Amino acid sequence: xxxxxxxIIETERLLIVPMTFNFVSKVLNNDITAYNEFNIKPADExxxxxxxxxxxxxxxxxxxxxxxxxxxxxLFIDKSxxxxxxxxxxxxxxxxxxxxxxxxxxxxxxxxxxxxxxxxTALIKWGLSRDNVKAITADCLKGNTxxxxxxxxxxxxxxxxxxxxxxxxxxxxxASLMP
Numbered sequence: 001x002x003x004x005x006x007x008i009i010e011t012e013r014l015l016i017v018p019m020t021f022n023f024v025s026k027v028l029n030n031d032i033t034a035y036n037e038f039n040i041k042p043a044d045e046x047x048x049x050x051x052x053x054x055x056x057x058x059x060x061x062x063x064x065x066x067x068x069x070x071x072x073x074x075l076f077i078d079k080s081x082x083x084x085x086x087x088x089x090x091x092x093x094x095x096x097x098x099x100x101x102x103x104x105x106x107x108x109x110x111x112x113x114x115x116x117x118x119x120x121t122a123l124i125k126w127g128l129s130r131d132n133v134k135a136i137t138a139d140c141l142k143g144n145t146x147x148x149x150x151x152x153x154x155x156x157x158x159x160x161x162x163x164x165x166x167x168x169x170x171x172x173x174x175a176s177l178m179p
Contacts, residue, residue: 007070009122014115015077016122018068018089024059040077045107046084061092069093070126071100076119078110085110088119090127090136098134098172100127104150116150124154128172138168 009016017038026034027047035042047055058073065072074089088104102123106116127136138156140147141164148166152158156168 007068009074009126010079011118011122013079014085014118014122015079016074016119017077018070019058019062019073019075019087020068021059021062021065024055024062024073028055028059038075038077040075040082040084043084043107045109046087048105048107050105051087070130074119074123076104076106076115078115085115086119088123090123094130094132094134098132099137099169100133100135101137101139102127103138111146116146117153120150120154124156124170128170133172135169135171139165140168141165 007018020037023034023037032042054073061072062068071090071093073087075084076086076088077083078085084107086104086106088102090100090102092100094100102120104116104120104123106119124136127133136156138151140151142148142161151166151168154170156170158166159169160167
């Protein structure tokens with residue numbers, strides 16, 4: 001894998017690499033050369049509508065960094081065919097309480113194959129291994145049963161719910177309890 005940074009998480013089936021400012025900018029401009037940065041193939045399903053809506057926010061956050069910090073968006077790349085299966089990551093650096101919030105998505109054709117759990121578990125382990133991170137939070141819509149299962153299987157604990165969402169948290173020191 002060709003990359004201009006050293007932050008890469010490798011799991012059994014995935015390479016998880018942080019998006020860069022250059023990559024996101026090119027994707028937003030429909031520049032096919034964006035994928036050359038990671039030596040991956042463009043995917044018809046990626047970016048999906050949800051990802052496309054947040055890419056400008058990701059680009060703005062990355063514009064103030066020379067290199068990715070890991071606390072922004074990551075690509076989930078299938079090692080077997082160098083294709084994008086999804087994306088996810090954190091919504092910024094730790095807050096004053098040392099908390100970071102995680103989000104993720106898998107392209108439709110690759111859902112229900114365990115990629116989300118594999119990626120989320122790896123990102124949680126990475127996040128909780130940072131000295132300045134005390135906890136990771138997440139939320140999911142009540143109707144999103146697949147995401148609800150992933151958050152529970154990854155070892156996160158439901159801490160509350162409201163009319164629309166379930167809210168989860170995993171604190172430093174509990175990552176060893178993960179599957």
